[in-house]
Amino acid sequence: MSALSDQLVSIATLVYLLAMISHAVEYALGNSRARAVAAPSRELVGAAVGGAAASGTVADARDAAGDVATAGALAAGGTVGGAESGAGAPGRAERTAWRAELGGRIAVGLTAVAAALHLAALVTRGLAADRMPWGNMYEFVLTVSFIGVAAWLTVLVKWPFLRRLGLFLTLVMVLLVATAELVLYTPIVPLVPALNSYWFIVHVSTIVFASGLFLLGAVPAAAYLMRAGYEDGKRSFPYTLAKRLPAAAGLERLTFVLHAFSFPIFTFAVIAGAIWAEAAWGRPWGWDPKETWAFISWVVYAGYLHARATPSVKRNVTAWLAIFGFLTVMMNLFGVNIFFEGLHSYGGL
Amino acid sequence: MTAVDDRPATPAEAPRRRGNPLLALLRNSWRQLTSMRTALVLLFLLAVAAIPGSVLPQRGVNPEDVRDFYTANPDLAPVLDRIGAFDAFSSVWFSAIYLLLFTSLIGCITPRLRDHVRALRARPPAVPKRLARLPQHAVVPAPEGGAAAVAEALRRRRWRVAVRGDEVSAEKGYLKETGNLIFHTSMVLVLVGVALGSWYGWQGNRLLVAGPDGVFCNTRQQYAEVKLGPRVGDDLPRFCMQLNEFDARFLPNGQASSFNAKVTVDEDGGPPRPAEFSVNSPLRLDGANVHLLGHGYAPVIRYTDRFGRSQTSAVPFLTTGDIGLTGEGLAAFPDANVDPETGERNQDLQMAFSGLYLPTAPQEPPFVRSEHPTEQNPLLELIAYRGNLGLDAGIPGSIYQLDQRQLRNGRLTEIGVKQLRIGESWTLDDGTTVEFRGTERYIVLAVRHDPGMMLLLVSSIGLVLGLMGSLFVRRRRVFVRLLPAGPGDPDSGSPTGGSSLVEVAGLPRTEHPGFAAEFAQLVAVIGGGGRPDVADTDQGAPARSREGAE
Numbered sequence: 058m059s060a061l062s063d064q065l066v067s068i069a070t071l072v073y074l075l076a077m078i079s080h081a082v083e084y085a086l087g088n089s090r091a092r093a094v095a096a097p098s099r100e101l102v103g104a105a106v107g108g109a110a111a112s113g114t115v116a117d118a119r120d121a122a123g124d125v126a127t128a129g130a131l132a133a134g135g136t137v138g139g140a141e142s143g144a145g146a147p148g149r150a151e152r153t154a155w156r157a158e159l160g161g162r163i164a165v166g167l168t169a170v171a172a173a174l175h176l177a178a179l180v181t182r183g184l185a186a187d188r189m190p191w192g193n194m195y196e197f198v199l200t201v202s203f204i205g206v207a208a209w210l211t212v213l214v215k216w217p218f219l220r221r222l223g224l225f226l227t228l229v230m231v232l233l234v235a236t237a238e239l240v241l242y243t244p245i246v247p248l249v250p251a252l253n254s255y256w257f258i259v260h261v262s263t264i265v266f267a268s269g270l271f272l273l274g275a276v277p278a279a280a281y282l283m284r285a286g287y288e289d290g291k292r293s294f295p296y297t298l299a300k301r302l303p304a305a306a307g308l309e310r311l312t313f314v315l316h317a318f319s320f321p322i323f324t325f326a327v328i329a330g331a332i333w334a335e336a337a338w339g340r341p342w343g344w345d346p347k348e349t350w351a352f353i354s355w356v357v358y359a360g361y362l363h364a365r366a367t368p369s370v371k372r373n374v375t376a377w378l379a380i381f382g383f384l385t386v387m388m389n390l391f392g393v394n395i396f397f398e399g400l401h402s403y404g405g406l
Numbered sequence: 407m408t409a410v411d412d413r414p415a416t417p418a419e420a421p422r423r424r425g426n427p428l429l430a431l432l433r434n435s436w437r438q439l440t441s442m443r444t445a446l447v448l449l450f451l452l453a454v455a456a457i458p459g460s461v462l463p464q465r466g467v468n469p470e471d472v473r474d475f476y477t478a479n480p481d482l483a484p485v486l487d488r489i490g491a492f493d494a495f496s497s498v499w500f501s502a503i504y505l506l507l508f509t510s511l512i513g514c515i516t517p518r519l520r521d522h523v524r525a526l527r528a529r530p531p532a533v534p535k536r537l538a539r540l541p542q543h544a545v546v547p548a549p550e551g552g553a554a555a556v557a558e559a560l561r562r563r564r565w566r567v568a569v570r571g572d573e574v575s576a577e578k579g580y581l582k583e584t585g586n587l588i589f590h591t592s593m594v595l596v597l598v599g600v601a602l603g604s605w606y607g608w609q610g611n612r613l614l615v616a617g618p619d620g621v622f623c624n625t626r627q628q629y630a631e632v633k634l635g636p637r638v639g640d641d642l643p644r645f646c647m648q649l650n651e652f653d654a655r656f657l658p659n660g661q662a663s664s665f666n667a668k669v670t671v672d673e674d675g676g677p678p679r680p681a682e683f684s685v686n687s688p689l690r691l692d693g694a695n696v697h698l699l700g701h702g703y704a705p706v707i708r709y710t711d712r713f714g715r716s717q718t719s720a721v722p723f724l725t726t727g728d729i730g731l732t733g734e735g736l737a738a739f740p741d742a743n744v745d746p747e748t749g750e751r752n753q754d755l756q757m758a759f760s761g762l763y764l765p766t767a768p769q770e771p772p773f774v775r776s777e778h779p780t781e782q783n784p785l786l787e788l789i790a791y792r793g794n795l796g797l798d799a800g801i802p803g804s805i806y807q808l809d810q811r812q813l814r815n816g817r818l819t820e821i822g823v824k825q826l827r828i829g830e831s832w833t834l835d836d837g838t839t840v841e842f843r844g845t846e847r848y849i850v851l852a853v854r855h856d857p858g859m860m861l862l863l864v865s866s867i868g869l870v871l872g873l874m875g876s877l878f879v880r881r882r883r884v885f886v887r888l889l890p891a892g893p894g895d896p897d898s899g900s901p902t903g904g905s906s907l908v909e910v911a912g913l914p915r916t917e918h919p920g921f922a923a924e925f926a927q928l929v930a931v932i933g934g935g936g937r938p939d940v941a942d943t944d945q946g947a948p949a950r951s952r953e954g955a956e
């Protein structure tokens with residue numbers, strides 16, 4: 058069972074890699090329809106909705122992508138489209154677009170397959186160990202990344218037009234799962250007694266869940282920064298990547314939705330950890346490096362939510378805060394186990 | 407984008423008369439401090455200020471690491487220590503940041519609390535003149551029953567409603583601000599809970615060796631390490647405890663799989679009763695919790711001196727951190743070789759044995775590291791010392807380290823090394839003997855009392871619930887105006903007439919992508935005379951509902 062789990066992880070990594078390649082193909086070929094998304098949707102909505110309400114929400118972008126097949130596309134084409142599918146005949150452009158679409162769909166399918174394999178790997182690992190599969194860093198990273206990809210697929214069902222972000226997501230997945238497999242791998246051992254507690258299960262499952270969502274949230278935050286730059290007319294290197302991304306405003310909103318959703322979960326998870334620590338070590342909080350970095354992440358994300366609720370703070374700044382928050386989460390996941398020694402260093406590294 | 411205004415706590419407090427400049431400065435600083443931007447900066451500072459505490463060793467986490475750091479960086483360490491870097495989380499700079507943040511927080515929530523109470527008691531605001539300008543807008547046939555029916559339909563959907571003549575205003579989602587206030591107030595309570603714990607709480611650590619000789623009673627003197635809050639008196643809750651049995655299970659690879667400590671406790675005069683506790687389930691006594699932090703072996707060593715007097719001590723050998731539970735310790739017999747007839751003490755004949763205990767010694771030397779935490783091949787290696795231990799008298803085995811000075815100045819000499827199995831004894835050069843009689847288990851206890859814990863728990867619940875309310879509830883308003891019947895005849899108004907129209911408008915006060923859908927449904931209900939089954943027939947103004955169907 059344990060060997061099966063290991064093999065499933067390897068296969069899942071490969072499939073993520075294939076998904077990433079398909080996304081890259083979609084990216085490279087471009088997609089004439091999606092090219093239309095950005096600019097016009099904002100204006101349409103801006104015009105439709107009076108001053109007060111939000112302009113350019115996720116839903117807008119979707120609507121725009123859906124309806125604005127002709128007129129909007131043409132309008133937008135002036136700024137974005139045109140050039141890149143070459144001056145070829147319309148038929149060729151269409152075929153390219155169709156191929157890009159196909160690449161994207163295959164990529165999503167592959168991601169789903171990889172996620173299923175990933176889940177199977179976790180389940181078999183849990184069965185082999187006869188406990189929840191989050192007893193050491195290897196299992197922890199695998200679980201966090203699975204939550205990330207599962208949440209991503211959920212988001213895709215809701216907002217299919219975000220598909221292009223899949224390139225970033227699969228890249229992150231390949232990196233995380235491969236790191237887990239190559240660097241962090243640990244053979245199965247049961248939990249040490251200190252970890253054998255209900256609160257531990259609650260704590261870790263929610264931390265894992267929240268971290269997975271933060272992981273997912275960092276993707277549109279980074280995409281937003283690039284796209285916003287692109288929409289401001291920047292045409293240098295990282296911004297050009299954003300040419301075919303959904304509208305910046307939609308990405309920004311998605312970032313917020315994901316963070317607003319995961320922040321209370323993370324808060325709960327930290328509290329559950331404190332309750333468990335009280336039972337295990339006699340103190341709810343001891344500024345152990347892991348606890349310290351959880352505190353730092355929490356404060357940074359609280360800062361993000363504050364910043365977003367403060368109109369005078371630029372959205373660029375809030376997006377950076379979200380990314381910064383994610384870096385602190387990563388620091389906790391990898392850095393703390395590697396650099397520091399504390400009560401939490403059961404990590405098995 | 408949010409409908410939230412930048413809320414410096416005091417809304418546009420126009421500078422009144424030219425007052426005292428000091429007061430003006432104070433008022434200005436206060437306004438600065440309680441602004442959202444300041445809160446943001448302070449939050450960020452707090453995050454940054456927490457980093458050194460994770461990078462540098464901390465006394466509160468691991469005092470030995472701090473000592474090691476001092477040895478490794480003799481020049482840097484005192485400087486860092488002076489700025490509190492080894493107690494980062496109680497340092498002046500860290501405290502300053504969070505105290506400022508909490509001052510800002512209190513200054514921020516108080517006026518909001520007041521405003522919110524006011525808003526809760528006030529009726530929803532009057533219907534604006536030009537409803538068509540609001541983000542959601544629709545005109546539908548008026549329901550039978552007019553304004554009253556509309557109000558009733560809205561109330562049934564838990565809107566807060568105000569009817570003013572032919573106009574109905576309704577608002578929903580007050581829970582958002584309520585949640586937000588609960589969340590921020592809970593933050594303050596968390597801090598209060600922490601403060602209570604550090605003022606009125608206490609904690610002590612000690613080892614407890616199994617058996618009747620190991621009984622400990624809860625007094626300050628009986629702890630190896632004790633920390634009392636400044637407001638704790640001398641009297642700790644009284645209880646005594648004896649470890650009867652410590653059951654530890656291990657896997658073949660040496661990893662622990664379960665622990666269980668069986669003890670007898672008697673609390674403040676009560677009859678002794680058996681109790682058990684383990685790593686994740688502390689023993690909760692009245693006024694103190696006993697936590698199991700560690701465990702190890704205490705070799706029982708008997709020394710028979712030149713007068714034939716024997717002393718036995720079970721000395722807890724501290725584990726060295728390896729998985730095989732290798733232990734290091736020192737058995738000291740300062741009262742050895744006291745002439746029983748004259749009672750004369752010869753300082754230079756005190757005895758001490760330092761050693762290494764391996765529960766499962768390897769088959770071949772070197773015997774430095776145990777292979778498994780269970781006792782499969784127990785081996786005790788002792789180094790014997792004779793001379794002046796540098797302490798006058800004391801309980802056998804109560805010290806953990808030899809006084810190195812005594813060794814250096816030659817007043818204490820090493821007389822030999824020997825490996826002993828259980829039951830073996832070693833006759834020293836002066837004819838005295840030392841015997842390894844077996845081992846007892848010992849456990850490491852942390853005994854704690856924290857009166858702030860309950861408050862911490864309650865406020866943590868408030869934290870999460872408030873946060874959920876704050877982030878998931880959306881505040882929004884709906885306005886309804888009954889229009890006079892007959893579009894061509896604006897003045898002949900029979901508001902309750904069946905043929906009249908009703909104008910409905912909606913305003914999400916916070917970002918709310920689902921609002922258009924909710925609004926459409928409301929319009930259907932109102933337009934359908936309270937029947938929701940016509941939901942899809944009238945979508946209001948389609949162009950506007952673009953604002954975000956989910």
Ligand code: HEM
Nearest residue numbers: 359362366410440441442445507510511514586593876877
């Ligand atoms: C102890 C430090 C603080 C923490 C951890 C904290 C945390 C948070 C969090 C997580 C939120 C997001 C929930 C929401 O959007 O409603 C929030 C919202 C908010 N906070 Fe704080 N806060 C702190 C201090 C302050 C201070 C000092 C102020 C006043 C200047 C303040 C004013 C607000 C306001 C007005 C909101 C509502 C924003 C909105 O409506 O979306 N907070 N806070």
